[in-house]
Amino acid sequence: MKSFAYLGPEGTFTEAALNRVPEADGAQQVPLGSVITALNQVRSGEVDAAVVPIENSVEGGVTATLDAIASGDELHIIREVLVPISFMLVGRPDGPRELTELHSVATHTHAWAQVRIWAEANIPNAAYVQAASTAAGAHGLLDHTTTYDAAVCAPHLAKKLDLPILAEGIEDTAGAVTRFVVVARAGHLPQPTGSDKTTMVVPLPEDRPGALVQIMNQFSTRGVNLSRIESRPTGEYLGKYFFSIDLEGHLADERVSAALAALYRMFPGVRFLGSYPRAEHVPYVIPEYTTDEAYQRGRAWVRSILDRSNTGNH
Numbered sequence: 001m002k003s004f005a006y007l008g009p010e011g012t013f014t015e016a017a018l019n020r021v022p023e024a025d026g027a028q029q030v031p032l033g034s035v036i037t038a039l040n041q042v043r044s045g046e047v048d049a050a051v052v053p054i055e056n057s058v059e060g061g062v063t064a065t066l067d068a069i070a071s072g073d074e075l076h077i078i079r080e081v082l083v084p085i086s087f088m089l090v091g092r093p094d095g096p097r098e099l100t101e102l103h104s105v106a107t108h109t110h111a112w113a114q115v116r117i118w119a120e121a122n123i124p125n126a127a128y129v130q131a132a133s134t135a136a137g138a139h140g141l142l143d144h145t146t147t148y149d150a151a152v153c154a155p156h157l158a159k160k161l162d163l164p165i166l167a168e169g170i171e172d173t174a175g176a177v178t179r180f181v182v183v184a185r186a187g188h189l190p191q192p193t194g195s196d197k198t199t200m201v202v203p204l205p206e207d208r209p210g211a212l213v214q215i216m217n218q219f220s221t222r223g224v225n226l227s228r229i230e231s232r233p234t235g236e237y238l239g240k241y242f243f244s245i246d247l248e249g250h251l252a253d254e255r256v257s258a259a260l261a262a263l264y265r266m267f268p269g270v271r272f273l274g275s276y277p278r279a280e281h282v283p284y285v286i287p288e289y290t291t292d293e294a295y296q297r298g299r300a301w302v303r304s305i306l307d308r309s310n311t312g313n314h
């Protein structure tokens with residue numbers, strides 16, 4: 001049986017993402033305490049894959065994930081999953097019910113960032129307590145070793161744990177979505193579907209003026225559209241950064257493989273992090289001169305010139 005690690009405990013948004021992964025149907029689900037532990041268990045072979053958050057439509061990139069897959073033993077993303085995000089505020093079964101009486105509220109940092117404005121207006125006396133996940137915060141309300149009054153969690157968990165619901169729909173931005181990825185050991189490359197995404201990281205040499213433009217040029221001349229680009233510190237020293245990039249297309253597409261080959265020539269530290277089907281499955285439009293057929297036409301033309309010439313006979 002296949003095993004999938006995820007950021008637990010039961011009831012996280014990550015678990016909801018895992019339940020949307022077709023390959024995980026009937027698989028063993030392994031809840032773990034952090035994204036880093038989940039990725040390390042994939043690396044060590046304790047689990048076959050892990051589901052981890054990578055990007056939120058309001059908060060942006062999930063830095064723990066972006067950094068953990070950018071270095072260490074290579075991992076490949078094999079699928080992405082989108083989960084709509086909405087939050088509820090739940091209380092202790094025997095705790096205060098009035099919002100103004102709440103003195104502390106626990107949740108994941110990313111969840112807190114998405115309800116901060118609501119919290120300032122509605123629970124002004126509550127201090128924030130960091131939890132390992134939204135579900136960890138909510139489960140803690142049933143546990144007498146914790147002391148906080150309330151937690152911010154997913155609606156499905158609030159109902160499942162039968163905790164008093166103090167407020168619902170408390171997210172600052174309606175319609176938020178978090179993108180999760182399924183990560184496996186390097187070597188898994190899903191077939192191209194015609195609507196794919198490729199993820200990579202490119203370390204930025206600080207002694208090369210215009211390095212970012214050089215990276216971008218490789219994509220723009222080949223009609224490759226980017227869907228995400230973020231800079232992250234490598235952690236080595238101040239000013240040393242890498243770019244984390246998602247592009248539209250599969251490594252097996254001529255224009256993508258040509259762009260990556262060029263990047264590798266110019267930036268040998270580039271790391272391929274997988275080509276996988278896009279969650280939205282909307283076909284993208286690419287310029288006619290960048291289709292596989294156009295590349296093959298171009299190569300055939302060059303070959304015909306070489307074949308007709310007596311190269312080396314002069």
Ligand SMILES: O=C(O)C(=O)C[C@]1(C(=O)O)C=C[C@@H](O)C=C1
Pocket residue numbers: 007011012013014015053056062085108110111132133134135178
């Ligand atoms: O704490 C959870 O429930 C998670 O799955 C983590 C996480 C995140 O890391 O962004 C996932 C989705 C929400 O945006 C809030 C928290």
